[in-house]
Amino acid sequence: MTITSIDQVTMDQVRLRCPVRTDDLRALKLGDVVYLDGVIYTGREGLYHRLLDEKQELPVPWSTVSNVNFHCSPAASPTEGGGYNVRAVTATASFRFGKWMQAFFEKTGARLIIGKGGMTSKDYKRLYVPNQALYLTTVGYGLGAMYGRGITGVRAAHWLKELGIAQAVWVLEVSNMGPFIVESDSEGNSLFELANKKINENLAEVYQGLPQPVLRRFGEETDRREEVV
Amino acid sequence: MPSLRISGDRKTGRYPIPGTIPGTAAGLGAIPTGLIKEVARELMARAAIGIPADFKAGVRELARAEQNPLSAFVLKQINANYDIAEADGRPMCGDTGLPRWYVKAGNACRTEGGFFALERALREATAESTREIPLRPNRVHPLTRQDHDNNLGTHAPEIQYAFEPEGEWLDLTTVHKGGLFGSDYRMLFPADGIPGIKKFFLDTMVEFGRRGMACQPAVVGLGIGGCKDTTMRIAKEAACLRPVGDRNPDSQLAALELELKKLGNSIGMGPMGFVGSAMVVDAHIEIAYTHTGGMPCAIHTFCFASRRATARLTPAGEVSFRDDPQWFTDYYRREGV
Structure with missing residues (x-):
């Protein structure tokens, strides 16, 4: 069943094995609560820019990494034994990476993107659906300790020297990591947009009696039903 | 006219420690630099991991009033995360923010080695805590994106000062504010x-x-x-x-x-x-x-993930931690001379 209203969300709980199979993704509904097991990797501007603009290759083939990309980087430090102390992780806002997504899907075969705040349904339909990809949003968003508990190991920290701790590509082993919420489904619908639709119904009343400012700003968005991402 | 240039290295931040300033030696009523650094490191950890009691109570009150199931679910996880952070000693949020310092001193406060030594202690504590807790080294050059992996850089961390008319104490507050939205x-x-x-x-x-x-x-x-x-x-x-x-x-x-x-x-x-x-x-x-x-x-x-921590230090070496930074006082909000 496709969720078409925020009131239809049932928040069904799902365990998902990573790398993910597209069959498993097709069954996910907007608002389902997901926990992950397996291997995922982090990415933010450092990865996208280096891989897609500077055309640098990761030292290992993407097929050996994972197809689950988490928009984040950990609070971590190297240990004396040559390992890493990774304690907490939370997502970074995903809308920033929209311009790279098509090339990223093609290059890496990613099927599941995790992050903060999602993208628009327009982006999902244009970029995600043709690539059989879905988006999970982190919860909160500052659940660093909770997600940190789900990390059981660090397989690799690629480009650590080149990009630094906050931008390196961390390949993480995870167990029962979550919760995440399904934000886009296989048709490219967005849970956040369903929430917006309902919230917009109330806004006229909340703003009642409050006039426009005496001085407007150039380029200002004035329709409060719109989003800024 | 004497040159304003002093010897030192802007890149590494290494500047020679000045000679003793009269009245700022430890044991003569000045707050020791070692103590300042030790307390600063403790504050960094407390801020990153523990949520102030007033904030926690405020979130729990909102959670009790929340009717919507999705929002109630999120608030439940937020509260659970606070508890996990404290139980495990993990940073509550993976975005450990941009650490900054608020320094307030009573008018009679003196610190060992003066202001230079105080700032150096706070910068050292920031760098060492980033590695130890660990925090995410968020601070980068805005254009080159260079990261020293220690949360230090030009104008980073911010250190802000205020004073009160009386007292020999020194209040240190660190705030770790993350995110890029909402201001x-x-x-x-x-x-x-x-x-x-x-x-x-x-x-x-x-x-x-x-x-x-x-x-x-x-x-x-x-x-x-x-x-x-x-x-x-x-x-x-x-x-x-x-x-x-x-x-x-x-x-x-x-x-x-x-x-x-x-x-x-x-x-x-x-x-x-x-x-x-x-x-x-x-x-x-x-x-x-x-x-x-x-x-x-x-x-x-x-x-x-509201992160702040405050402590008061005295020349006798007493340290008291508290939740309320007491930054805004009648004096701080004064109107006249």
């Missing part, structure tokens, strides 16, 4: 009045509340007046340095604080921009005298 500035005018402030407040909440960009529920700080930099500064201090439940001593501002809190929680939006009510844990307003023609306003949201 805004607008030049309003006297003709906009209180309705203009309310609309600016709502605009900011709705704009950055969608998809939970502001990581609400949050403490919202509002700066009214001053110059652009002043209004941004006091908005941030109002959000980050006043405990939940604290009211501005000016009764008009106190009433507006409560009104804004209610207004924010009536938007119909909850955490993550889901349908709900839990947006504003508290609203704090600070004012500054401003240009006769204008009414600049700034809003700053301190997200639910």
Whole structure:
């Protein structure tokens, strides 16, 4: 069943094995609560820019990494034994990476993107659906300790020297990591947009009696039903 | 004319330690530098891991009132995360923010080695704690994106100073504020009045509340007046340095604080921009005298990973930690000479 209203969300709980199979993704509904097991990797501007603009290759083939990309980087430090102390992780806002997504899907075969705040349904339909990809949003968003508990190991920290701790590509082993919420489904619908639709119904009343400012700003968005991402 | 250049290295921050300054040696009534650094490191860990009791209580109150199942689920996880952070000694949020320091000194306070040594101790503590806790080294060069992996850099961490007329004590507060959304500035005018402030407040909440960009529920700080930099500064201090439940001593501002809190929680939006009510844990307003023609306003949201920690140090070596930074005092808000 496709969720078409925020009131239809049932928040069904799902365990998902990573790398993910597209069959498993097709069954996910907007608002389902997901926990992950397996291997995922982090990415933010450092990865996208280096891989897609500077055309640098990761030292290992993407097929050996994972197809689950988490928009984040950990609070971590190297240990004396040559390992890493990774304690907490939370997502970074995903809308920033929209311009790279098509090339990223093609290059890496990613099927599941995790992050903060999602993208628009327009982006999902244009970029995600043709690539059989879905988006999970982190919860909160500052659940660093909770997600940190789900990390059981660090397989690799690629480009650590080149990009630094906050931008390196961390390949993480995870167990029962979550919760995440399904934000886009296989048709490219967005849970956040369903929430917006309902919230917009109330806004006229909340703003009642409050006039426009005496001085407007150039380029200002004035329709409060719109989003800024 | 003597040169203003002093020997040292801007890149590494290595400057020679100056000779003893009269009256600033430890044991002669000055607060030892070693103690300052030790306390600063403890504050960094406390801020990153523990949530202040007032904020936790505020979030739990909003959680009790939340009717929407998705928003209630998110709030439940937020509260569980607070407990996990403290139980495991992990940073509560993976975005461990941009650590900054607020330093307040009683007029008779002296620190061993003077201000130079104090700043050096705070910078050393920031770098060492980043590795030890660990924090995420968030600080990068804005253009080259170079990261020293220690949260240090040009103008980083920010160190801000204030003074009180009496006392030998030194108060240190660190604030770790993450995220990139939920702060805004607008030049309003006297003709906009209180309705203009309310609309600016709502605009900011709705704009950055969608998809939970502001990581609400949050403490919202509002700066009214001053110059652009002043209004941004006091908005941030109002959000980050006043405990939940604290009211501005000016009764008009106190009433507006409560009104804004209610207004924010009536938007119909909850955490993550889901349908709900839990947006504003508290609203704090600070004012500054401003240009006769204008009414600049700034809003700053301190997200639910609200991280601050404060301690007082004395020359006798006593250290007391507390939740309330006590940054805003009658003296700090003074109007006359």
